[in-house]
Structure formats: C-alpha cells, structure tokens
Amino acid sequence: MAADALLTDLFKQLTSTIFQLAKEEIKLLGGVDDEVQKLQDKLGFIKAIMDDAEERHAVKQRAEKLWLGKLQDKYYEMDDVLDTWSTARIKIKTLNEKLDGIFNDREKYGIDFNRQPEVVERPITTSFVDESNIIGRDNYREELLSNLLGVGSPKERKPRVISLVGMGGLGKTTLAQIAYNHSEVKAHFDERMWVCVSDPFDQCKVAKAIIQELVPTHESLNNTTSTLQALLRIVCDLIRDKKYFLVFDDVWAKDSIKESEKWEPFKNALTCGAGSKILVTTRNEEVAHMMGSAKTDIINLGNLSVEHCWLIINKMAFSDDYGEQSRDLEELGKQLANKCKGLPLAAKILGSYLRGKMSRKEWEKIINSINLS
Known part of the structure; x- marks a missing residue:
C-alpha cells in the first residue's frame, strides 16, 4: 500500500476510534462525576463526625470507638481516591492539549488526508534483450516458439492468445523478449508490436502504444483528446488482413470483472488481423483466461534449479x-x-x-x- 493511502486509512481508523471513545468517556464521566460528588458529600459528613468526636476528647463506649476507627480508615482511603481522581483529570487535560497540538501540526507539515494517494507506476519494459545472459529456460523457449510459429489458418480472424504465467522474477518478460526478437518470428509475421501494459491499465495509453509500434509518426499520437473508439478504429485499419504478433507485457487485473470489461474493446478490434498471435505475460492465471488463452496455451513458469x-x-x-x-x-x-x-x-x-x-x-x-x- 502507498504511504499516503496507509496514512489516510490509519487516520480514518484513529479519528473514528477517538470519537467513539470520546462519546463513551462523556457518558462515563457524567456518571463518575455524580459518584465523585456523592463521595465528597460523604467525606464532609464523616469529617464532621470525626471532628465532633475529637471535641468530646474521649469515646467511652468500645463499640463507638471501633466504629469511628473504621470510619477514619475509610475517610483516609476516600481522601486518597479523590486526590488521585483530581490528578488523573489534570493528566487527561494535559494529554488532550498535547494531542491537539500534534493534530494542529498537520498544516505545518503539509499533511492533507483528503488528498488522493499518488499512483505508483511500475517500471516500463521494452523488447530489447541480451540473450547471452539467459540461463536455464531452453525448454520454455522452445515451447513458446513452437506455439508462436505453429501453422494456423490465414483466414482465422480471432488471434490465438498465448500466456506466460508465473510469480515476479521468474523471467516471463525475458522469454517474451527472446521470442519477439527471434529471427523466425520476425520472418513469420507481417507486423510486431510490444506494449508494456503494467498497472494501472490505461485504455487510451495502450491503444496509442499499439499505434506507435505500427506507425511511430501517426498523427493520432499527438492528439490528447482522442477517444478510445477513434484509437481502436485506427488500430483496426492498420492491422487489417495482416498477420501480426502483439506482446502485452505485465498484465494485471485486481478486479477481474472490471478489467475484463476494459479489455473487451481491444479483443474486438484485434480481430481485424488474420492468423495472428498475442503473447501475454502475467502473474495470475486468471488474467491469462481473461485475456482469452485456452488452457493448452498457458505456459506456467517453474523455478530454476x-x-x-x-x-x-x-x-x-x-x-x-x-x-x-x-x-x-x-x-x-x-x-x-x-x-x-x-x-x-x-x-x-x-x-x-x-x-x-x-x-x-x-x-x-x-x-x-x-x-x-
């Protein structure tokens, strides 16, 4: 969780707790103050009895002397309680004043809990790779290339979606980069496109990334008001009847239903090609299914030896x-x-x-x- 989001959530919990405790404290203190008043009244009455006994200098009856002794003990105990209560009230007041000072310091330090938390974007990947650094992935590379280069019907409009699935750090992007730059893959497809999707998923940004891969100087790239509809129409025109290879790297879906709806326009627009392949890298197998991969087209990466x-x-x-x-x-x-x-x-x-x-x-x-x- 981002620092601002954590602070916001913490502050909400803190203020909610404080308000609840304050309400309970008010109710409690109301009752306690009544009891304290009763105690003070009784203390005054006991003091009067003890003073009267002292004025008489002597207590002749043993029972009366015993009773006054017990009363005197409770008098001192009550006096201590009232002293403690007064001290506690002073401490509570001091603590509240210090807390007020801390909360007032928010403006001084520029803390705004109403501000929306900043979105931390993930690193952008590219298609470039140094294959000499790849170790222990030969079997996955061969499987991936076999799927990409497999003969398909040139009339097939719906692209085949292949997914590389595995936890972070397993080398999904590296394998995708190897496939993207393979000489046979370059010769097999009319067009190649590399798009780093990452999180958060921005529909127009992804659409423009596809266009830029196809036509780097396309006029739509400088138009900040282009709609998703207009951008996907351009994508469809640029890939029409072409066999393309499109990589969607680092695809996330925190809300699979919502994300699936966002991807639907892309799936429809990308059917304008013919005999094409899409490669998806993701950490979540549910995302692979959401993107359209059949079970046989999902490659789950294992750990290295x-x-x-x-x-x-x-x-x-x-x-x-x-x-x-x-x-x-x-x-x-x-x-x-x-x-x-x-x-x-x-x-x-x-x-x-x-x-x-x-x-x-x-x-x-x-x-x-x-x-x-």
Missing part, C-alpha cells in the same frame, strides 16, 4: 579473470544459490552484489545475513 541459479550468480559476480576464484567459491556460491528460491532475478541481483567481493569471509558473511523462509 540451484545449479542454474549458481550459474547466473557466477556469471554476474565474476569476469573471465576470476576463473580460479570462482571454482574456490563454488561451494559457498551454491549455498547462496539455494537461498534464491529458484528466482533468476534474485540470482542476478545477488550476483551483481557479489561482484568485487572475492574472499570466503565476505561470502560467508552474506550467507549468514540472508534469512529466507
């Missing part, structure tokens, strides 16, 4: 000049690789961090500092 994670760490951490040191640190490296939990992104980050750290002591320290459940 420890060996493959170690190869990534090794490649990132060492240059060709450190071959011997790499072998010396291999045992520790595989322990680190095991902590990557099969995530290639984790292995890359860890390998980059280890670059330049060539002592066993440094590697052991890092192993002991990483605590992944």
